[in-house]
Amino acid sequence: MTAGLRIESLTKEFVPGRPVLDGVDVAVGPGEFVCVVGASGSGKSTLLSLIAGLTRPTSGRVLLDGHEVLGPGPDRGLVFQTASLYPWRTVARNVAFGLEALGVPRAVRQERVAWLLDEVGLGHLAGALPGRLSGGQQQRVSIARALACAPRVLLLDEPFGALDVQTKEDMQVFIRQVWQDVATDPAGDAPVTAPLTSPAGPERRSTVVMVTHDVEEAVFLGRRVLVLSSDPGRISQDIDIDLPEPRTLEIKRSPAFLEIKAAVEDLVRAEHRAHQARLAS
Numbered sequence: 089m090t091a092g093l094r095i096e097s098l099t100k101e102f103v104p105g106r107p108v109l110d111g112v113d114v115a116v117g118p119g120e121f122v123c124v125v126g127a128s129g130s131g132k133s134t135l136l137s138l139i140a141g142l143t144r145p146t147s148g149r150v151l152l153d154g155h156e157v158l159g160p161g162p163d164r165g166l167v168f169q170t171a172s173l174y175p176w177r178t179v180a181r182n183v184a185f186g187l188e189a190l191g192v193p194r195a196v197r198q199e200r201v202a203w204l205l206d207e208v209g210l211g212h213l214a215g216a217l218p219g220r221l222s223g224g225q226q227q228r229v230s231i232a233r234a235l236a237c238a239p240r241v242l243l244l245d246e247p248f249g250a251l252d253v254q255t256k257e258d259m260q261v262f263i264r265q266v267w268q269d270v271a272t273d274p275a276g277d278a279p280v281t282a283p284l285t286s287p288a289g290p291e292r293r294s295t296v297v298m299v300t301h302d303v304e305e306a307v308f309l310g311r312r313v314l315v316l317s318s319d320p321g322r323i324s325q326d327i328d329i330d331l332p333e334p335r336t337l338e339i340k341r342s343p344a345f346l347e348i349k350a351a352v353e354d355l356v357r358a359e360h361r362a363h364q365a366r367l368a369s
């Protein structure tokens with residue numbers, strides 16, 4: 089059994105003969121943090137929903153720890169741009185939702201939820217209903233909810249796209265911190281009962297695949313950045329981001345960061361121009 093995520097010859101057509109994704113091949117190892125960038129319409133969200141099992145491929149397959157993804161499951165946590173919380177459940181009960189569904193004992197549930205809410209800075213709002221929260225706070229709850237079951241893969245689709253700049257930066261630092269802190273167990277040994285508060289070694293980190301329009305965000309967060317070309321969508325570049333760890337906001341001002349960011353922006357721009365030229369011809 090191969091650990092991690094493997095995407096093999098993945099093709100998706102919504103309209104027959106017009107693939108949105110065409111032969112995507114990529115492997116993401118356990119504990120990696122990978123960001124996917126690309127022009128609008130290049131198929132980033134489609135790729136994420138195929139990994140999530142929300143959409144079935146036209147051909148090819150997605151394997152998680154050697155098992156083909158055939159539908160959604162608790163081993164993959166999902167966060168979208170807009171929070172979709174249950175308005176009638178308190179913040180704490182929203183975060184606890186997946187744990188309840190998995191039958192995790194109440195005491196373990198409460199400990200996890202309290203820890204996660206503290207991590208997202210919302211411990212004081214545990215008993216509030218989501219309608220009382222700002223957009224940024226709601227998104228923090230969504231992330232806490234997705235992390236509650238210690239998913240083997242956390243799938244993030246533009247999760248900070250709707251937030252103001254300051255909140256977005258706070259959330260970037262937060263998600264990196266959580267990736268370092270929140271344990272999952274790639275060997276498959278009862279990840280839900282792993283202690284969340286213990287420091288996690290690299291081999292115990294959740295794998296994160298995050299889609300974003302924002303190249304700065306991708307370079308800051310990703311250990312690897314995949315550039316998706318348009319029409320059809322393929323991985324055109326697979327770039328290792330060799331920046332110091334842990335990543336702090338100061339890194340964004342470093343010459344190394346600015347150089348990598350400019351290079352990735354050039355690649356995305358080149359893909360976009362090539363796409364426009366194909367459309368015009």
Ligand SMILES: Nc1ncnc2c1ncn2[C@@H]1O[C@H](COP(=O)(O)OP(=O)(O)OP(=O)(O)O)[C@@H](O)[C@H]1O
Nearest residue numbers: 102103108126127128129130131132133134135301
């Ligand atoms: N359910 C669907 N039915 C038909 N076409 C779809 C469907 N979902 C996506 N598409 C098409 O697939 C292409 C890729 O869409 P997708 O949302 O994956 O791109 P994206 O890179 O995430 O775009 P953006 O950055 O604008 O969110 C688009 O042309 C879109 O119209």
